[in-house]
Amino acid sequence: MSHSEPLATRRARFLNRFHAWLSTRGRPATGFTSQPEPRTVGSYARGRQLLAGNFLFAGTLVSAPDTTIWDLDAPDRDFLAELHGFAWLDDLAAVGDGRTRRVAQDWLAAWVARYGRGRGPGWVPDLAGRRLIRWINHALFLLRGQDRAASDAFYVSLGRQTIFLSRRWKGATPGLPRFEALTGLIYAGLALQGMEEHVDPALAALERECAAQVDGQGGLPTRNPEELLEVFTLLTWAAAALSEVDRDPGPEHMAAIRRIAPTLRTLRHADGSLARFHGGGRGLEGRLDHALAASGITHSQPDGLSMGYARLGAGRTSVIVDASPPPEGRASANAHASTLAFELTSGRRPMIVNCGSGVSFGREWRRAGRATPSHSTLCLEGFSSGRLGRTEGNGAIEYLSDAPKKVPIRMSHASDGVRFQGGHDGYSSAYGLTHARTLELTFDGRGMAGEDMLLALDDNDKRIFDRRMDRVHMQGLAFALRFHLHPEVEAHVDLGGTAISLALKSGELWVFRHDGKFEMSLEPSVYLERNRLKPRASRQIVLSGKVMEYASRIRWSFAKAQDTPISIRDLKRDDDFPTAG
Numbered sequence: 001m002s003h004s005e006p007l008a009t010r011r012a013r014f015l016n017r018f019h020a021w022l023s024t025r026g027r028p029a030t031g032f033t034s035q036p037e038p039r040t041v042g043s044y045a046r047g048r049q050l051l052a053g054n055f056l057f058a059g060t061l062v063s064a065p066d067t068t069i070w071d072l073d074a075p076d077r078d079f080l081a082e083l084h085g086f087a088w089l090d091d092l093a094a095v096g097d098g099r100t101r102r103v104a105q106d107w108l109a110a111w112v113a114r115y116g117r118g119r120g121p122g123w124v125p126d127l128a129g130r131r132l133i134r135w136i137n138h139a140l141f142l143l144r145g146q147d148r149a150a151s152d153a154f155y156v157s158l159g160r161q162t163i164f165l166s167r168r169w170k171g172a173t174p175g176l177p178r179f180e181a182l183t184g185l186i187y188a189g190l191a192l193q194g195m196e197e198h199v200d201p202a203l204a205a206l207e208r209e210c211a212a213q214v215d216g217q218g219g220l221p222t223r224n225p226e227e228l229l230e231v232f233t234l235l236t237w238a239a240a241a242l243s244e245v246d247r248d249p250g251p252e253h254m255a256a257i258r259r260i261a262p263t264l265r266t267l268r269h270a271d272g273s274l275a276r277f278h279g280g281g282r283g284l285e286g287r288l289d290h291a292l293a294a295s296g297i298t299h300s301q302p303d304g305l306s307m308g309y310a311r312l313g314a315g316r317t318s319v320i321v322d323a324s325p326p327p328e329g330r331a332s333a334n335a336h337a338s339t340l341a342f343e344l345t346s347g348r349r350p351m352i353v354n355c356g357s358g359v360s361f362g363r364e365w366r367r368a369g370r371a372t373p374s375h376s377t378l379c380l381e382g383f384s385s386g387r388l389g390r391t392e393g394n395g396a397i398e399y400l401s402d403a404p405k406k407v408p409i410r411m412s413h414a415s416d417g418v419r420f421q422g423g424h425d426g427y428s429s430a431y432g433l434t435h436a437r438t439l440e441l442t443f444d445g446r447g448m449a450g451e452d453m454l455l456a457l458d459d460n461d462k463r464i465f466d467r468r469m470d471r472v473h474m475q476g477l478a479f480a481l482r483f484h485l486h487p488e489v490e491a492h493v494d495l496g497g498t499a500i501s502l503a504l505k506s507g508e509l510w511v512f513r514h515d516g517k518f519e520m521s522l523e524p525s526v527y528l529e530r531n532r533l534k535p536r537a538s539r540q541i542v543l544s545g546k547v548m549e550y551a552s553r554i555r556w557s558f559a560k561a562q563d564t565p566i567s568i569r570d571l572k573r574d575d576d577f578p579t580a581g
Contacts, residue, residue, distance in 0.1 A: 012171050017118065024117050029159035029192035034245060038137040039237050041290065042090030050091060051100060057082040059360025061533050069107050070114055077121070078360070084115075084122030085130040093138045105142055108135070109150060116157045118164075125168045126177035128161050129184025133237070136191050159195065162188040166198045169205065175213060175220060176227050182206045183234040190241050203250055206238065210256035218259035219307025221331035223324070225267045226280030228307065232260045233291045240294065261297035264288060266306035267320060269345040275309065275320040276343065278327065279334030279357045281530050310411060312418050315445020316347040322375075323409045323422050326386055332400040334359070334370075337386035339404045339424045340437045341375035344448065344558065349504040350486040352376050352558075356528035361535060367398070369528050378435055378452050378481045378554075380547075385426030385435070402429075417442040431477060432456045432464030433547065447559035452481055456550040465550065476546025481554055483512070483541040487527045491539050500541055501561075508560060515555040518545035 049056065053065030058078035064071075069088075074080045082088070092104045115122055122131065135142065135158060143151055165185040172178040182202050189199035213220060213231075220228050235257050239249040249257075267275050272289055273282035304310075308324025321342040327335040334357070344352040355374035358365030368374060372384035379385075386403030404424035412419045423436040436453040456462045468477060485491055490503040494511070500522060502510040514520055525540035543554055 015168065015171060017123065024160055027159065027163075027194055028156040029162065029188075029194050030155060031193045032139065032191050033193050033196075034191060037240075037244070038093065038141075039240065039294075040087075040090045040134060040137050041286065042088075042092070042094035043285070044091075044094045046088075047091035047093075047095035047100065050088060051095065051103060056531060056533075057088075059530055059532065068110055070110050080121050081127060084111075084120065085127045086134040087130060089134040089138055093141050096141070101141060101144060104138075105146065105150070108142060109153070112153050112157045116153075116160065118160075123164065125165060125170075125172035125181035128165050129169075129172075129181040132158065132161055132165070132184035132188050133180075136187050155192075158188060158192055162192060162195045162198060166201070169202070174209070175222060176230055178209055179206075179213075179231050179234045182209065183238045186238050187241055190245055190247075203242075203253075207250040207252040210235070210250075210252040214256040214259055215307075216259070217305060217307050218256075218261070218263035221327055222278060222334065223308050223327050223331075224278045224280040224334060225264075225274040225276075225307070225309075226283050228260060228267070228280075229264060229274060229283050229288055229291065232257065232264060232295070233287065235260070236291055236294045257295055258297060261292060261295045262299055263306040264292060266311045267309060268292075268318075269320065269343065269350065270313070270316055270318040271345050271348040271350065273345075273350070276354050276356045277309070277322050277338055277341075278336050279359065281356060304411065305409070310409060310420050310422070312420055312439065312441040312448075313445075314417060314441050314443050317344065317441065317445035317448070319344050319420075319439060319441055319448065321420055321422070321439065323407065323420070325405055325407050325424075326400050326403045328403075329399065332403075333397050335386075335400040335403075336370045336375065337372045337384035337400065337403060337426070338375040338377065339385050339407060339426060340422055340435060341372075341377035342439065343376065346445075346504060346508055346510070346560075347506055349488070349506050349508065351489055351502060351504060351510065352483050353486050353527065355484055355526055357530070358528040358535070360530050361528065363396075365528065365535065370400070373480070373482060374484070376483050377437070378454075378479055380427045380431060380433065380435075380454070380479050381477055382480075383427075383430070385424060414440045427454075428457075428461060429464070431468050432461035432466075433477075434461070447557065449557045450555070452554045452556075454479065454547050454552045462550055476548045478546055479544065479552075481518075481543040481556075484525050484527075485539050485541070487536045487538040489539075491522055491541070493522055502558075510558050510560055512541055513557050513559075514543055518543050518554060 053063060053067060055062045055072060060075050060079055062072050069083060089104060092100050165181055169181040169185055172181040182205055185198055185202040189195045189202060242249050268288060269275060274280060274288060276282060305323055310321045310323040312319040319342055322338045326332060338354060341354055343354060354376060355369050358369035372379045386400045388398040389401030390399045391397060404426035406425045407422060409422035418441050420439045423434050425434055427433045427435060433454045434457055436455060438451040440449045456465045488505050492501050494501040500512040521542050523540050523542050525538040526535040527538045528535050
């Protein structure tokens with residue numbers, strides 16, 4: 001144990017170990033009160049890879065055929081957390097044949113034998129909740145063909161983990177970890193004989209968390225779209241489990257579901273994936289649409305912001321913009337300096353993206369992914385609009401600071417489409433300049449015009465700008481306006497260097513143009529995905545130049561080529577188990 005760890009972390013670890021040990025002295029569960037229905041959906045391809053001994057967790061692939069999952073040499077804590085959370089059980093259940101069932105049974109029995117008495121890294125509230133949900137969801141799969149001794153060991157372990165959760169759910173970090181812990185406790189209390197007493201306290205706690213964590217826009221303090229989807233999924237699972245035993249979810253529980261569903265529809269791209277902002281990825285394949293369908297809520301958010309994001313949608317095209325200040329304080333541990341960045345998807349094909357979260361590739365990639373140059377927006381003098389400041393845990397947690405505070409926006413109709421206008425003050429204190437952005441998407445979704453401006457708005461801003469210009473001997477302040485391309489987009493400089501053509505896998509062809517006042521280039525970029533072994537090579541369009549005056553304007557556009565059909569049948573699927581960069 002490192003003495004450099006915060007006292008609260010050491011105390012939490014001690015309490016987890018103590019209550020894990022104490023839970024072994026509690027009354028065990030004796031069976032199911034009702035036959036549980038599996039709600040988690042896994043991947044057949046990932047299940048087959050697990051059987052082959054290819055273990056891909058937290059961005060790291062460990063190949064170890066004929067090795068039990070608990071004998072792996074785990075490279076880091078994130079890898080261990082995914083092992084002990086048992087979400088991989090969804091993938092084995094998706095395969096579902098006899099051999100796979102025996103493997104799942106053997107791995108679960110090995111966990112019970114090795115860790116079931118309160119030992120190991122899996123005895124933390126959020127992982128215990130995640131694990132209980134999977135064990136209960138797949139109980140029929142796991143118990144089929146088992147003898148009495150194996151079944152009894154299964155129930156005893158379920159009971160111990162439930163008792164542990166009833167005592168330690170408060171130790172989970174507010175947000176997704178606590179929702180996982182409470183949902184697991186509710187699941188177990190409803191499903192297991194002898195655990196009924198834990199349901200009402202867990203439901204009361206869930207009511208408080210819904211009221212405290214889900215705001216009026218149906219968002220979370222972290223503004224992480226993928227985290228919002230996971231919380232929403234847990235809430236719908238808990239509601240379904242309650243309805244199966246003829247119990248109604250609490251009013252705050254249902255109100256949170258009703259607020260979140262329209263927000264997720266705003267954050268849903270045309271291809272069914274989530275916008276990738278503030279540490280969130282695209283979401284598991286099909287998870288978003290499945291969760292929205294299960295909620296029964298079909299309406300979308302009215303015009304305006306959803307969790308701080310604006311959405312422009314027309315035809316086959318969706319554009320999602322980060323249109324609010326970044327998260328603050330503890331909520332900013334995974335926040336990105338992405339204010340006014342956007343992503344554009346055409347049909348089933350992402351075209352303009354943000355680089356994404358590099359958390360699974362190590363600390364340096366994580367820091368790089370959070371910086372403004374990793375997003376499709378404007379960067380001034382190579383600096384981000386927000387900076388990584390206060391740290392915790394030997395620098396493992398870095399909070400965002402000095403970020404934009406004022407982000408005024410306006411949504412309206414243009415003559416031939418919909419318009420977004422926004423600005424932020426992230427560069428005003430250091431450079432005296434405000435970044436303003438206008439995006440206009442045509443009604444048919446075949447074109448988007450953009451304008452970015454850098455403005456000194458008042459006398460104080462002009463004085464700051466003048467001092468900056470004096471420092472660089474009136475040579476101007478450098479800016480770079482970036483548009484990161486998805487790795488599957490083929491880009492070529494065209495029309496004598498005045499445009500860039502973008503070919504999508506669907507067969508669509510888009511063309512990027514600008515007003516010719518600044519330098520245009522096609523440069524390397526990266527695309528950061530959690531389930532890849534390394535960052536994927538990509539490219540980015542960059543417009544660069546110097547700010548010389550109190551007001552500078554950069555105009556640009558994306559438009560489908562004239563011969564691109566209105567509708568394209570696009571059936572190609574991405575690989576389910578990527579093993580290369």
